[in-house]
Amino acid sequence: MEAAEPGAAGRTLATEAVVDLDAVAHNAAALRSAVAGGAAGGGAQLMAVVKADGYGHGIVETARAALAGGATWLGVAHVDEALRLRAAGVDAPVLAWILTPGGDLRPALEAGVDVSVAAGWALEDVVAAARATGRTARVHLEVDTGLSRGGAAPGEWPGLLDAVAKHVADGTVQVRGTWGHFASADEPELASVAAQLDAFEAALATVRAAGVDPGLRHHANSAGALFVPAARYDLVRCGIAVVGLSPAPQLASAADLGLVPAMTLRARLAHVRHVPAGAGVSYGHTFTTARASALGLVPLGYADGIPRHASSAGEVLVGGQRRRTAGRVCMDQFVVDLGDSSDAADVVAATAAAGDEVVVFGPGTAGEPTAQDWADAAGTISYEIVSRLGGRVPRRFTGTAGVPA
Known part of the structure; x- marks a missing residue:
């Protein structure tokens, strides 16, 4: 039966995008199975990345379906996206990773949203929000392992960790994760892939040396989760694969990977x-x-x-x-x-x-x-x-x- 256009009884839609929520859940379950041998020993958790309105599929609906399929975390780019999930009653752990200086992070902390910290100014904004709300800020520390996009540069990383350690000690901040991002996980044979993992290991060692528990370690996107087993760590972040599309079609199609386009x-x-x-x-x-x-x-x-x-x-x-x-x-x-x-x-x-x-x-x-x-x-x-x-x-x-x- 065709869906009726809102406010236009008796007419059928000229266009529509049909999203199969059962396919989303199937994909989440397939990804959980694929990363069952994560580096942590018990297998990696799955973060379903639902930024950009769930890659066009509907952020709330896609998030709920992915959670039903076995995802335990949700990931978004912006805090507003996380708050939209919370407003819809989605209470799963969610990480928002793009912050800009001077942004008001109080709503995020009040809604129990984790945020990413990759620079001193971001830590200052997070601490200010924590003090204003009386809540401990839950953060994931992002290090640049070679993408040259987000994340703290290697030279900035030790200083950021020293500041983080002070705020962990006074209870203002809780580190829930440490993470990086691949540049070319869809080409796993490239030397840069192994080099980024080496850089991530070095960054993790620096976190521990600063007296900080790194929390959940995560570096793999969809391609990393599927094609770079060493990158699975404690958590993988999958977006395109959750909606059933291959992150590296030159290596394997969606069908080859057991994914169903939604x-x-x-x-x-x-x-x-x-x-x-x-x-x-x-x-x-x-x-x-x-x-x-x-x-x-x-x-x-x-x-x-x-x-x-x-x-x-x-x-x-x-x-x-x-x-x-x-x-x-x-x-x-x-x-x-x-x-x-x-x-x-x-x-x-x-x-x-x-x-x-x-x-x-x-x-x-x-x-x-x-x-x-x-x-x-x-x-x-x-x-x-x-x-x-x-x-x-x-x-x-x-x-x-x-x-x-």
């Missing part, structure tokens, strides 16, 4: 027209029909997250057949070449009509393109394809994993 993006043809050979299509006429063609108009565009870089390259499923985009993807729509309208054997071209279903991407089990296929067409990664999906596209959730009674 999102299916659907639309309905808004218009079908028949044009002769030689017709220019969409802006700039970068595509010209080679024969008499049926063209379908899909009401999704780059404002909705369809990558313009996939113009005349991305494919969709219409009438059980893969069909390619024709010409440039526009802000609100793109055109699909439905086939040779002069060929009686081309059933799709002959019978396509406005209102017919278009599957832009999905798990691939019914022949439809996957998010990875669109990533390949656009020269990007599947992370971008799903997380850039805009707010104009309603999400519809199926399955029962994590759904409140």
Whole structure:
């Protein structure tokens, strides 16, 4: 049954992203099983990373489903994302790791949110919030092991730890974890992967030398968790794998990894027209029909997250057949070449009509393109394809994993 558009009784949605919550739970369980041999001896815990609205899948729903599948932690980029989880009643441990100077961290501490500390100013802000609220701040210490992005640089690390140790001693701060992040875990054979683990081990030794318990050790993202066993430590942080996409498709597909893509993006043809050979299509006429063609108009565009870089390259499923985009993807729509309208054997071209279903991407089990296929067409990664999906596209959730009674 099609979902009704809010406030539009009697009409069906022109577009929708269907998210299978049971697939999310399945993926979390598969990842827990994959990292059962963690360096801590009893296996690594799973942090489900649900930043960026759960990679476009819905932050609250994805978090609940991942917890139902065995995740024990949640990870987000910004404190506001963590507070959104708390407002929805999600009470699992959650870490927010991007802070900016002068931010008000009192709501985070009051909501029991862990925050990352990677610089002296961040520690000062955390301590100020702890004193203002009367709560002990729970922090994870981030060290830069070679990504050169976030984290304390090696030269800054000892000084930061000395300051942390003082606040641990006075009860203002509790260190719950120590962490770093890979630059190239999707290429595990690179020397930088082993070098980063060596740097992380050295950083952990410095934490202990400062008299601080490092807490949960975590360095692995999805690729690290799956392809770098030595990086599993006490906790792994998985985002793209939780929603069923491979973090390293050149090494293993989602199916190879036992993952199920959770999102299916659907639309309905808004218009079908028949044009002769030689017709220019969409802006700039970068595509010209080679024969008499049926063209379908899909009401999704780059404002909705369809990558313009996939113009005349991305494919969709219409009438059980893969069909390619024709010409440039526009802000609100793109055109699909439905086939040779002069060929009686081309059933799709002959019978396509406005209102017919278009599957832009999905798990691939019914022949439809996957998010990875669109990533390949656009020269990007599947992370971008799903997380850039805009707010104009309603999400519809199926399955029962994590759904409140």
